[in-house]
Amino acid sequence: MIRGLVKLRGLDPRFARVVQYCLEKADEQGLDPVLDYGIRSHAEQAVLYQRYLRGGPKAAPPGLSLHQYGLAVDVYAGSVVRNNFRYDSNQDKLRAIFLGAGLEGVSGDPPHFQYPGAQRLLPRSTRRPRARRR
Numbered sequence: 184m185i186r187g188l189v190k191l192r193g194l195d196p197r198f199a200r201v202v203q204y205c206l207e208k209a210d211e212q213g214l215d216p217v218l219d220y221g222i223r224s225h226a227e228q229a230v231l232y233q234r235y236l237r238g239g240p241k242a243a244p245p246g247l248s249l250h251q252y253g254l255a256v257d258v259y260a261g262s263v264v265r266n267n268f269r270y271d272s273n274q275d276k277l278r279a280i281f282l283g284a285g286l287e288g289v290s291g292d293p294p295h296f297q298y299p300g301a302q303r304l305l306p307r308s309t310r311r312p313r314a315r316r317r
Contacts, residue, residue, distance in 0.1 A: 215261025
């Protein structure tokens with residue numbers, strides 16, 4: 184049984200179809216996938232970002248998260264959830280399924296998967312411009 188399928192609602196329909204396919208494939212392989220996050224509001228993203236700034240899990244600033252646009256999900260292998268979010272080989276297998284279906288991951292954020300190329304659609308980030316070479 185796949186937990187969190189209701190969180191597919193609100194996602195971009197094309198993205199949601201690929202995510203559902205990956206969840207079903209992971210379930211068939213006994214990975215017990217858990218869709219933890221789908222779409223997020225600005226307020227939810229702000230809370231997660233503040234938590235990140237205080238040393239919590241990785242989170243983008245509000246307005247710069249693909250979750251807010253229905254183009255990203257966070258999915259865990261069930262064993263990771265049961266193990267207090269300690270990553271194991273099942274998360275690696277789950278990640279391989281999502282990446283193999285053409286979705287993108289983010290370095291340092293193993294449960295995060297996003298629509299390919301969607302990062303380019305976001306407003307410019309608040310990062311400092313690169314220093315010019317002399």
